[in-house]
Amino acid sequence: MTADPDTGRPAEDAGYRARREAEVRHLTSGLTDELEDWILAARRKDPWEKHRSQIESAARVVSGALRRLQELPPAEHEQRAPELVLDLHHLWDFFRTKLLARHIPRYRTFLDAADELAWAVYGPVRDAVPDRSGLKEPPLVFLNRHPVPFATPRGSDFEDLLPAGRQRTLGGRRASRYLPFPLVGVPWSAGHHLPTLLAVAHETGHHIEDDFALAEPLRTRLEERSGLAEEGIARWKGWLGETFADVCATLACGEAYVWALGDMLNGAGRTGGTGDGTYPPLRTRLLVCRAALATGPGGATPVLPPLGSPQPEDTETEAVVAALTGEGFAELGGATLGSLIGLRRTDGLGEAVDRLLAGLWSRRGDVTGVLAAATLAFVRSPRLYDGQGVGDRALAEVLSLVPDGPRAAPAPDTEPARRDDTAGRELLDLLVSGG
Known part of the structure; x- marks a missing residue:
């Protein structure tokens, strides 16, 4: 029995090459067709229209990877395509499952409302950015098993958020480094208690800091405008991200966020209540919120939850909030946060x-x-x-x-589109090389 010199298989299995080529074609075209179906669905009115920019962004990444796959040498393409397409399916499933949860009425109502809250906070800031060429997709809220809400920024490694089993290959694990739009995760149980929903405004504040390049301006403001001693500046630098997110949520939701925050942290008994390198103590966070309320459109400080025992940094909170929010941001066209996302008609x-x-x-x-x-x-x-x-x-x-209409206008043939295509091609190269 002679063997095929290319495959090592028995020569009489002459039809294997044709079958393999057809199999590879079926697998790649199947994923391509699904991506096109999702894009078409997002361009129709309901139910995916609101997520058009997010769906198109994720689909562009995977499509870019598929195009790069087609460019592999024929023999390598034939040999590796099934495994690579499986990894791409797993990555795409990360987005697909979060969108499909919106098909279940109970979850859809909560998630749609959560997305609207995120957009109400994120959208005005996005619209204030002077450079319109790089408009970014808004955050997508999803339900998950983590006990507390969290933000995952665009461009981050999301392997730990993948379904059980993670990526099938080492290359797949390395390739889950690119998240095309930001996420806000909330516990499954949050869908049954509306006040927990206000945490979405806090997590969106993290995405505002990340997406609109505010981290460095915030540090500069703390150092140059707060008037704090060196020790105080060092302490608040570690708390800066959480402080800014609390300020954003307080401006957007008013005193309601302060009560929701107090209940969440008192009930959870977690680090955010006691203070560590990232989170100020609960009392300090509430004082930050009180200072933010005084800078909002209403300019008033309503009755708030009990503040707990005095802390050394109590006298610093007003100065910190004033330094961070007292003036407009050049990155936001000179607008202040309060003018963009502040809750109106508080009275x-x-x-x-x-x-x-x-x-x-x-x-x-x-x-x-x-x-x-x-x-x-x-x-x-x-x-x-x-x-x-x-x-x-x-x-x-x-x-x-x-x-009616998508939350964020689509951006074809612009920097985001090129960014996603490039990321997809790089993703495939990571898969091919094994990371």
């Missing part, structure tokens, strides 16, 4: 709370206002909140405010 929150507890809609007309009023209704009377179904009604009211 009308009381009336909105009354309406919700009476079984009516809040009539706020703004996503952050509805969610803030619902949270304050829970703070005022958990019993009435439950009895009147305030949580479900507030979510329904938020969704009634959503306009």
Whole structure:
């Protein structure tokens, strides 16, 4: 029995080459067709229209990898394509499963409202950026097993967030370094308790810092405008990211965020309540929020949760918040955070709370206002909140405010499109080389 010199298989298996070529063609075209189906679905009205920029971005990355796959030498392409396509499927599944969860009505209502809150905080800042050529996709909220909300920035390594088993190959593990748009993870249980939703505003604050290059300006402001001694500056540098995110959430959701934060940290008993290198103590975080409230559009400081025992940094919080937010950011066209994301008509929150507890809609007309009023209704009377179904009604009211069209305008043939295609090609090279 003679052997084929190219494959080492028996010569009479002459049809293997044709079968292998067809198999590879089926696998690659199958993934290509699925990506095209998702893009077409995102360009129709419902249910994926709101996620158009995110779907197109993720699909461009995988499509770029598939195009690079086709450029491999024929023999290598034939040999390795099935394994490489499987890794690309696993990476694509990271995005696919988060989107498909929105097909389940109970999860869709919560996730759509969470996405709208993230967009209400992120969108005005995005729109203020002077350079429109590099518009970025907004954060996508997803439910996961982590006990506390978290932010995963674009461009980061997301292997730890992949489904059980992670990537099939070492190269696949190395290739999960590129996240094309930011994510906000919230616990599965959060979908059953609306006040937890306000944490999305905090996590979106992290993405604002990352996406719009504010980290260095914030450090400069702390060093040059806070008036703190060297020891205080060093302490607050470690807390700067969390402090900025708390300020963003407080400006966007007002006193409601402060109550939600206090409940979450008091109940969890985690590091964010006691203070460490990243998180200030709970009392300090609440004082930061109080200082941020005073700088917001309402300019008032309402009654807040108990603050706990005095801390050495108590006298520093107002100076820190003023340094970070007192002036506009050149990166945001000179606008201040308060002017972009500050909660409006704070004096009308009381009336909105009354309406919700009476079984009516809040009539706020703004996503952050509805969610803030619902949270304050829970703070005022958990019993009435439950009895009147305030949580479900507030979510329904938020969704009634959503306009038609995608959240973020698509950006074909621009820097994001080129970025995603390049990332996909680099991703395939990582898979081929084994990382």
